[in-house]
Amino acid sequence: MxxxxxxxxxxxxxxxxxxxxxxxxxxxxxxxxxxxxxxxxxxxxxxxxxxxxxxxxxxxxxxxxxxxxxxxxxxxxxxxxxxxxxxxxxxxxxxxxxxxxxxxxxxxxxxxxxxxxxxxxxxxxxKRFDEYHIAMRQKIEAGDLGEIEYGYAHMEDRIEVPRDWWPEAAEKSSPGWFLGIHFYDLARFLMGGANGTRVWATGVKKKLTSLGVDAWDSISAKVEFDNGATIMFDSSWILPDTFEAIVNQGIRMVGTDGLLECDSQDRGTITCNYDEGMATHNKSFLRxxxxxxxxxxxxxxxxxxxxxxxxxxxxxxxxxxxxxxxxxPDGYDGLEATRIGVGVHQSVETGDLVDLTEL
Ligand SMILES: NC(=O)c1ccc[n+]([C@@H]2O[C@H](COP(=O)([O-])OP(=O)(O)OC[C@H]3O[C@@H](n4cnc5c(N)ncnc54)[C@H](O)[C@@H]3O)[C@@H](O)[C@H]2O)c1
CATH class of the missing domain: 3.40.50.720 (NAD(P)-binding Rossmann-like Domain)
Structure with a gap:
């Protein structure tokens, strides 16, 4: 080989x-x-x-x-x-x-x-390689949810990421590009390659600007897909330093015949020590x-x-x-996730509902 x-x-x-x-x-x-x-x-x-x-x-x-x-x-x-x-x-x-x-x-x-x-x-x-997400997709493919109607996903980093790791790069990026994109793609993966059709999104700049970093704190988006489902995506990077993990993340979907929920961060291991306090660990990601x-x-x-x-x-x-x-995940998957990302950021800037099929 x-x-x-x-x-x-x-x-x-x-x-x-x-x-x-x-x-x-x-x-x-x-x-x-x-x-x-x-x-x-x-x-x-x-x-x-x-x-x-x-x-x-x-x-x-x-x-x-x-x-x-x-x-x-x-x-x-x-x-x-x-x-x-x-x-x-x-x-x-x-x-x-x-x-x-x-x-x-x-x-x-x-x-x-x-x-x-x-x-x-x-x-x-x-996120496509996480065994929990793969199991979700198998359930969806087996028809357990019927037709997906709506869902919700969140991915949020502790504030040290934009504040301490790379503040200059954070100003050129956003929680939507850095974090949201994972779940825009995951939603497509779970729904068998469904593509985004319309998006309306809002963003907030408060916490980071108060610390001298000119970047979005959070971006919330409601995306409609061509299978008829709408999914809400929240992304942010302002969780307190004391939050239990560097990232908080999860996804849920509800269909005509059932629902699925996944805590994509807390996989059941909890630790506590004098330096870190209480912590949960996503050992599925890296151990x-x-x-x-x-x-x-x-x-x-x-x-x-x-x-x-x-x-x-x-x-x-x-x-x-x-x-x-x-x-x-090929170039076209990259393109379709970026289509959602571009629409999200356009909507945040203009306040308009964006037709993703025209991008
Ligand atoms: N998959 C994940 O879980 C995950 C996690 C974190 C970051 N990322 C992605 O990884 C990428 C890098 O993120 P990061 O956090 O490691 O950023 P980083 O700033 O820590 O690292 C980027 C590196 O690129 C180097 N670089 C920049 N321009 C270059 C050039 N012209 N030639 C050679 N090197 C150059 C920089 O010097 C820097 O060391 C981003 O696209 C980010 O979204 C993915």
Whole structure:
């Protein structure tokens, strides 16, 4: 079996998860972490001290010098396109972090670049890999809910994310782009690929502006889908530092014959200590263990979603086609989630109901 030769671009807060994923795939002979790039030299050196790869500050140099089969893009939300297109043009498969892009034109450009160069374009929508969500979808597909009429989803970060991690980037992003997008996609996944048709959304700027960060605190959106369902999506990143976890998240759906509810954060483990107080843990997303050789291993849907990309690349390297890959979040899923995101932000800015089919 092929072992995809992988490069990673963007080695910040989440880029480290990509490095962990491909390092351990190397232990198992599934993929090779060959190279990685970050234009922050200090951070690059820090990562190179922990992981074994050829380091670059210039992504084009990395793409041109290394014989890569695939790259993953883990730069800020609004900065995915140039890396995706540059890789596609060189015949290199790509996994982009979510959202694929913050504009419809950007997504379309990436899809076009991937299709015309015959490369895989995948999006890291990891909520699709959460076993609880997969079980929800199986119930929905089995007809347990009948026809879905309405639903509700929320994803909320503690305030440290926009306030401490990256305030400048937060001003260029929003809770809708950073968090809401996960659940715009998850709703589509659960409803068998239903697409958004109309949206009305509101946003509030209060808490973060009072702290000197000019970013939306929260965005609430009501989205109508082409299967007749309407889903409410709340996203925010102003939960108090004392909240029980870094993220709060969940989804419920109600149909003609039943309902489903999922707490996507609290999976039943509660801890309490003097530093953190009470805490709940989503160990489905990420959990750490050491294998028999004493090597650090990370597991959970956060890893599965990234690993799925390398496994897909392996299938293609072994002579398979895109049809052999089964279901995976592709460029069109990225586009449809972005369509909702664009509509949400347009509605927040204008106060109007937005027709998503016209975007
Ligand atoms: N799937 C998830 O659960 C999840 C979680 C967090 C973030 N994300 C996504 O991951 C992406 C990155 O988020 P983050 O929190 O890691 O941000 P971050 O700011 O911590 O990291 C981004 C990195 O990209 C680097 N970068 C920027 N421009 C570059 C360039 N031209 N060349 C090379 N490197 C460059 C920066 O130096 C930085 O180290 C975002 O799209 C975000 O939405 C996904």
């Amino acid at each position: 092929a072992q995809a030769r992988i490069g990673v671009i963007g080695l910040g807060e989440f880029g480290i998860q990509h490095l962990r994923c491909f390092r351990q795939m190397g232990y198992w002979g599934e993929a090779q972490l060959v190279a990685a790039c970050d234009n922050n030299e200090e951070l690059l050196e820090e990562r190179m001290a922990e992981f074994d790869f050829n380091g670059y500050t210039d992504y084009e140099e990395m793409l041109d010098n290394e014989d890569l089969d695939g790259i993953t893009v883990v730069t800020p939300d609004y900065l995915h396109k140039m890396f995706v297109v540059a890789a596609a043009e060189r015949g290199i498969h790509v996994l982009s972090e979510k959202p694929l892009d913050v504009s419809m034109e950007g997504c379309r450009e990436m899809i076009e670049a991937a299709e015309s160069n015959n490369v895989l374009l995948q999006v890291d929508f990891h 750490e263990r050491y294998d028999k050789q004493g090597r650090q291993i990370f597991e959970g849907y956060g890893m599965d979603s990234i690993a799925d990309f390398a496994r897909n690349v392996n299938v293609l390297l072994d002579g398979g086609t895109v049809d052999d890959l089964g279901e995976y």
